[in-house]
Amino acid sequence: xxxxxxxxxxxxxxxxxxxxxxxEDEAALSAFFENVTPVDMRFxxxxxxxxxSHERLVSMTSVDHRQTExxxxxxxxxxxIIATAMLACSDDMAKGEVxxxxxxxxxxxxxxxxxxxxxxxxxxxxxxxxIESIESRDHYSAIDMEREMxxxxxxxxxxxxxxxxxxxxxxx
Numbered sequence: 650x651x652x653x654x655x656x657x658x659x660x661x662x663x664x665x666x667x668x669x670x671x672x673e674d675e676a677a678l679s680a681f682f683e684n685v686t687p688v689d690m691r692f693x694x695x696x697x698x699x700x701x702s703h704e705r706l707v708s709m710t711s712v713d714h715r716q717t718e719x720x721x722x723x724x725x726x727x728x729x730i731i732a733t734a735m736l737a738c739s740d741d742m743a744k745g746e747v748x749x750x751x752x753x754x755x756x757x758x759x760x761x762x763x764x765x766x767x768x769x770x771x772x773x774x775x776x777x778x779x780i781e782s783i784e785s786r787d788h789y790s791a792i793d794m795e796r797e798m799x800x801x802x803x804x805x806x807x808x809x810x811x812x813x814x815x816x817x818x819x820x821x
Contacts, residue, residue, distance in 0.1 A: 659759030
């Protein structure tokens with residue numbers, strides 16, 4: 650498997666370092682979520698979550714790196730996490746669900762686009778056939794970006810407040 654650590658520059662000129670999460674990232678990830686806005690917490694977890702529990706942090710930092718991967722983004726040479734993008738795949742690796750969130754000061758710089766593109770490349774390399782995202786219907790920026798990246802949007806079955814965005818992936 651390819652090494653999934655990347656240094657890149659977004660379309661907005663932001664230099665960013667992306668790497669898979671490790672167990673020792675739990676404290677930094679907790680600090681990150683303390684700085685995420687309440688609206689973005691709702692968009693990320695699809696609930697009115699105020700804090701991220703230890704158990705949830707462990708599930709985001711102690712991943713199996715096969716079915717689940719959580720990528721963290723940093724400004725190079727700084728320890729603070731500025732964004733996270735997680736991919737959780739079905740047992741047969743046919744489908745993967747992505748969820749992302751970033752600090753407010755890093756929005757509108759192309760970071761979300763780069764993180765999602767990184768997740769798509771990773772999923773394709775794993776042989777995932779379909780990638781999907783469940784978005785709050787009022788998370789317009791995420792829905793628009795995902796559509797621009799080739800996702801199709803439909804109403805989420807059984808919940809009119811959500812949208813299901815899906816993209817078929819090319820085989821590795």
